[in-house]
Amino acid sequence: MLKSLPIPKKYFYGLLLLFFAAANAFAQNSNITGNVKDKTGEILPGVNIAVKGNAGGTSTDFDGNFSIAAPAGSTLVFSFLGFQSQEIKVSGSNSLKIIMSPDTKSLDEVVIVAYGTQKQKNVTGAVQTLSAATLKDQPVPQLTQKLQGKLAGVQITQNSGIPGQGMTMRIRGAASISSGSDPLYVVDGFPLQGNLANINPDEIETITVLKDASSTSLYGSRASNGVVLITTKKAKAGKSQFAVSIYTGVQSIPSNGLPDMMNAQQFAQFKKEIAIERGQPVAPEYANPQQYGEGTDWLKAVTRDAPITNYSITYSSSGEKFSTSIIGGYNKVEGVLLNSSYDRISVRMNSEYKFNDKVKIGVNAAPTYTHNKTPQSDGIWYNSPSIIQSALLTSPLAPYKNADGTIPTTVGWEYGTAASPNWYNQVQIIKNTSSNVGLLSNAFIEAKLVKGLTFKSNIGVDLGNSVSDFFSPSTAGSIFNPPNEADASRISGAHTNQFAYSWLWENTLLYEKSIGSHNFDALVGYTTQAAHSESASMTGSGFPDNRVETLNAAKTIKGSTDIQEWSLASLVARLNYNYKNKYLFSGAIRRDGSSRFGSDNKWGNFPSASVGWVATEESFIPKNNTLSFLKLRASYGVTGNNNIGNYLQYANVVATNNPFNNQLLSGSSIAGLNNNELGWETTEQFDAGIDINFFNDRIRFNYDYYKKTTDDLLYSVDIPISSGFFNYTTNIGKIEFWGHEFSVSTVNFTGPFRWTTDFNISFNRNKALALGTANAAIYGDMTITQVGQPLGQLYGLQWDGIYETQAEYDSSPKHEGASVGSVKYKDINGDGVVTNDSKDQTVLGNTAPKFNLGFTSTMNYKDFDFTVVCQGAYGNKIINTAERFTANLDGTFNVTTDVANRWKSEADPGDGKYGKASGNTGPERDWASSKWMYDGSYLTIKNITLGYSFNNAGADYLKGLRLYLSIQQAYVFSKYPGNNPEVSAGAGLFSGVDNTTYPVPRTLAMGLNYNF
């Protein structure tokens, strides 16, 4: 009875229709042909065409032509990513001319969800998708940088400007105490162990962010922080395509937001004044500050304007049986800090082979090579020789280059600041490099067993090998520890080699069935994943001199090796049901077994359910253009977080060797307590959302409310040391999160001048409900998390100015070492004295923004396009710890220019910010307080791009050419005085503390996209 159709010559399925590609049959067909163009007359290859009510279909070829068999009176549906779908009733005319209107989204669009796809309008969870089109142009190496500002409820921040690094993504304010808060990244079905930093953004077709429990629960014990699904580019229908895209630009450090350090003359004046204030003799070199000019600007000396270049070449071809797509990329980023860089060479090949219309196989392979040069740039100067902060603190009197062109190695005490290396030299001589080779690859077979039943088996592997090298010659040093070239014992080197892989095997059965108006699809599957990594690291000392930098030159080499493994075995099941696409239901469950948990707690279940109601499908709601779509949805589910280290449930015996009478003897000690009950963190999440479109979908509004409670937090709780141990890893504590997410997309103008805007804003809140031992607060570096309050608030003394007069001093509470002109803090507990401990330390401010927002505006006029992307956050506080040193009153470091206005006498009290340089400066310098705290609100114009497309259709060698100019990190509007208001965001309990980081550069680039 059933009879298959002859397969059309250009039979091809777009990726998004994979699951609907079942065999079809219908009687009495006529062959419909036609041509599809967009409004500007450009032909559109790869447009999907299907007969409504039937699976299967075809797509336009490279010239925009198609041919499809369809019964008379049926309806053809034309769909194409980025365009509005169209439905055309098949009438007499055999040749159709279709003009498609562009659109950012379409409700018939199919979105990638966990273990499958779903029509956008049937989605009941909180899911947001971005397509490649919205990610082009930005001259940045990382995909996550391109996502900034574009996703509601997803906080993406750039904490540091180190090339190829420094991005943080937090979905719905995800935070944990000690386990990870990164979302799970899944590339073509493969859950990655790491992040997306080394993936070429040009390989990406779509990104789907799964936010609520119903959309994520199929990832079970890894889903609590949200899931990011990445689909890479597959070949689209058409003969073959060849595209080249190139951009090149220059990065520079924006001048706003840099600390205003004293120049040579100001610094000499400062040194002269403080000597006089302290009653010390003025050193001759400061006696006459006028003799000095600007001196050395150390930050300038160690930085530069640096080039960035990117090449991407795409070739794709698809035939009846075989289709393939190859993307090659080369990205080279020189850092604005000298000697820093990021290089990436990447290739991705995605191929599919169809045995017949029932069975197909596919292989994706993506090798990458990356090379990083990362001088120790970030952090506080004493933790490692962190070049950025160290350079700021170095005397402007000292030259970084001598008059004769030679480079001194040292900045001595004689220049007035602590002896240190010449940072210009240091940044170049320390070697800190790493090379990584990675291969992300998977192969699948998909078979349609019977009508509606599809079996899929997917095997994947993620391989990585990285080699890091470090060498620090005797001419390197740190503040207070200047180089001494002759002292070879200062030379050190290190070499680390890590090999890691994880593999995945996944088998799923999908059954789709419609009975009348009841539509079902059901999925069951079993999946296993395991990971193994081994590393060897060596450090060398006792080098004879600086000439040979490899460890073979070291007299003493110390080495150690490590092996880490984990495994996960899981069952997944899901049922989607809808009635007339009006009443929607989805239920899903994953059962996870994990090697990371204690023997009493190996397996966990993660169920979820969601419902939706498409009100505009109801007959009592008249369909009209004003209200074109209305959907209400709600979901509830349980997910987990297993993002902790391996083996934490086991107490281990570690080597504790000790010498006796000059002989080192082996020793061992127990390093902790066993915990057989150790398990995952559990998050229960409720989500309610509404999607409304007006005016024929020109205005699209989405709103989501969520509330989640994370319980059994994985936490290495501090325990009293009288137990013999510092910590105990257990499930303790409870955090509540809730928030609101809004997004509005509008098509403001259509026609020759087209303008669309996308705006999103999200409000994320949290509160700790229970914590560790005795609910003891968790302290970070100037942060506190306590029960009943938001996570990670800034904590310290409340700064109260300066004891400006004797009268003020006499009448105020005082701390040890206080005097007239010294710093003043509030006596919070009212005991009459100020102490730098919990008696007077208090909550100073919240590190979480009151809201985050993003805004994208896209304008097209004829052949021009113009896009602006903004991102902002409002209402968070940041402590700029650098001020502990950049406003140090001891004269040990260079300081900011405003320190000149410190308190000098009752008659000359300055601007009230800084105390006197004589007497006990310790409490001003060392005690964390609100003095260093600032409003961290910002609005950043992330990107501005202006493009021009040459429409020269017809020439064989030139199917499309577009040129553009792009500015990345165009401007930061912020009152925050540090260099980056995005610093330290997303660090959960320990956010909001700025220890000085690599500045985020502004990039001015030009690019071209060339298709032929």
Next chain:
Amino acid sequence: MNKSKKKYSMKIKILIAVSVLMLSASCSEDFLDKLPETVVSAENFYKTETDFKLATVGMYVPLRNLYGTGLADFGAWAMGEMRSDNTVFIYNYNNRGYADREYVDQFIDDSNGGGVSNKYQNDYIIIGRANQILSKIDAADFDQTKKNNYKGQALFLRAFAYFDLVNYFGSVPLTLVPPTSYGETITPQSPVEDIYKQIIADATEAASLLPTKASQDAGFVANGAAYTLLGNVHITLKQWPEAEAALLKVQGYSLLGDYAALYDPANKNNAESIFEIQYLDEPTANAASNFAYNFLPILADPGVIPGFPSGSSNTYAGWNTPSPELIAAYQPGDLRKAKSIAFYTGEGYNNIPYIKKYVTGAAIAPNTNNDWPVYRYAEVLLFLAEAMNEQGKPQALTYLNQVHANPRTGLTPITISDQTQLRDLIQEERRIELAFENKRWLDLVRTGKAIQVLKAQGENIKANPQKYYYPVNITPPASSYNVSEKHLLFPIPEREIRLNPSFKQNTGY
């Protein structure tokens, strides 16, 4: 026919798919057990003699941190010596980052100080490791002599650590068995009397189990150490007859002929040494000491001090600098003075004193091979002198002179026999003989002189800071050296108070 064949083949396909699903599901049980491959798990430890030997060695490791390995470990010398009138510090004009050490000397320290946590934590790590051994060793099956030896060492070290804690912090938790669950990790403070009772019981049992020094491996504690500790405890508690009895059992030790030889790394664990903290400067051992560097003046090149390699500045140094009072306390002709204190002129210093005892050179800066002397026989003799004198026994003078008039001091015997005068002389002798060995502060506390002596020294410092090595126009804070009863104990580290709200901070902090 065709139809049924088709149906059949569909069934086959589904069967294949389902069996693949089943197959992949069947390998799960072992699959989820991943034991760490690079370490031994605790459940398999504390079984064999080797295990207890390894665990015994492991107990000694925190002692190195307790006495100062690494620049953060300053609790022992800052709280034991620099707090006293023996030493002060060189005001570090250019690096104010180490102020919490100054606060210990100036009596303005608080519960956040690095010194108190260094001491408190390492003492409890020792106790925790000793408890692990003591809770498991009786059940293990191996040679009884060896068992006694390991058990004795664990008991000694537990008693020693509790004695250190009770001396400096007073009432602390008395943990005697390792916790097995989270709930058991939180224990209340015990009264000082209970802690002393346990120390005495442990030290007594340790003394009975441990072998003599002659039959113990060098560097490990022998019964002499246990008796010395017991004597020290009784002295502190003013239980003079018990002290005498314990101390008389310290046998098999003798004084070295050369005072400087005591501190020479070439003479580790010598005939006079009863208990010393073992260090090793072999670079791969990670077990070097570096207190000698801490005690030098701050120098651009420590190589100017004989024995040290030329090299990086020790800007972290300038600590435990001999005070003018101590320098004046040496009697004329005392040979120990030049072996204990040296002076340096240069780099802006004019005759600045520094501790010479531990200056025996280094191969690679700042790693030295010096051990730290905790108990040596000279102290036992002085303890005996004290115990005898307090009981009015004439042997006091004999014991005192064994130290005072030893040929190595170049001094003549003391002949005074008045109990009160002798009491002071014994303390003076302790001050000189045991200078820079972390004895002075506790001696002042137990003899009730701490407040008066340190208040007086503080006034002198404030009156003439430059005499105490302050730069011109720098003075100690007004609130410093306001020594009172509260300062006889140190504050309990802030971390512990936070984790156990029922914890009582020492009065006044």
